[in-house]
Amino acid sequence: MRKICFVLCFCAATLFAAAARGADGKSSGYKVGDRLASAQSAPAATPYREINWDALIPADWDPVKALKKLDLAKLKDSDSKAMEAMKELKAAWNAAPIEPKMDGVRARIPGFVVPLGTNLDNVKEFLLVPYFGACIHVPPPPANQMIHVFPKNPLRNATIMGPVWVSGTLKTWLSDTSFGAVGYRMQADRVEPYKER
Numbered sequence: 652m653r654k655i656c657f658v659l660c661f662c663a664a665t666l667f668a669a670a671a672r673g674a675d676g677k678s679s680g681y682k683v684g685d686r687l688a689s690a691q692s693a694p695a696a697t698p699y700r701e702i703n704w705d706a707l708i709p710a711d712w713d714p715v716k717a718l719k720k721l722d723l724a725k726l727k728d729s730d731s732k733a734m735e736a737m738k739e740l741k742a743a744w745n746a747a748p749i750e751p752k753m754d755g756v757r758a759r760i761p762g763f764v765v766p767l768g769t770n771l772d773n774v775k776e777f778l779l780v781p782y783f784g785a786c787i788h789v790p791p792p793p794a795n796q797m798i799h800v801f802p803k804n805p806l807r808n809a810t811i812m813g814p815v816w817v818s819g820t821l822k823t824w825l826s827d828t829s830f831g832a833v834g835y836r837m838q839a840d841r842v843e844p845y846k847e848r
Contacts, residue, residue, distance in 0.1 A: 683784035687761040687814055688847055699759035699818045704781040707795050707835060709748050714793050716743065737790075745832040747793035753835070754823040761845050762798070764806070764813045767828060774806035778830060779817055779837075787812060791831035799826060799836040806842060814845035 689703050708714075718736055726733040762779040765786045779798040780786060791797065800817055819839035826833050 681763075681783035681812070681814070683782075683789055685783040686781055687763075687845055689761065697759065697818075699757050701759045702753075702756070703760070704762075704796055707750055707753060707798075708793075709750050709795075712748050712795070714744065714747065715740075741790065741831075744791070744793035747795040747832075747834060749795050749823045749825070749834040751823060753821050756821045757819070758821050758837075759816060759818040760798070761814065761816050764809055764811065764815055765830060766806075766809055766811060767799075767830075771809045771811070772807055774802070774809040776801050777806070777809070778828065778833065779815070783812055786830040794825065794832040794834040797831070797833040797835070799824070799828065799833045800839050800842070801836070802839045802842050816843045816845055817841070818843075 765778040766774045767776045779800050781796050785792050817839050818841040819837045822836050824836040
């Protein structure tokens with residue numbers, strides 16, 4: 652699955668590369684496509700199961716099926732075949748199947764924050780995405796790789812693409828946002844700054 656994730660990030664970064672800068676113009680320390688490592692061990696006495704992003708993808712789904720017929724190395728961004736491939740890929744990713752076994756799971760997962768709204772001092776909902784730059788510097792990930800998060804308490808002084816751990820109950824719930832289709836939602840009990848354990 653890591654190979655698939657690498658291909659997804661590479662394709663998106665190749666076609667839509669941009670500088671990975673925070674809102675203040677300073678480097679965030681992450682590059683487009685960077686993913687957060689899961690903890691080496693679960694926190695003691697937690698009611699949440701630590702998961703990684705692969706757990707949200709059904710085992711039989713192939714996210715790059717639409718691109719297999721193309722030689723991406725020979726295409727330019729303005730090529731009509733490249734434009735058509737991106738259109739097909741976007742449609743496939745918006746319809747990406749969710750993993751039904753994840754419905755109702757009390758989970759803890761690391762990811763990057765994409766606020767839904769402009770007030771970073773009072774973020775009441777956001778998208779959690781698996782890699783840096785998703786939705787901002789590169790196209791959104793597949794629907795089954797985004798979680799629409801509703802934190803118990805609004806985030807204060809949120810950072811766009813800020814790395815966090817989110818803990819709460821996952822629901823399989825397909826919805827549309829301004830950044831694309833989302834396959835999961837979570838009522839988050841906790842949103843913490845990301846730290847490797």
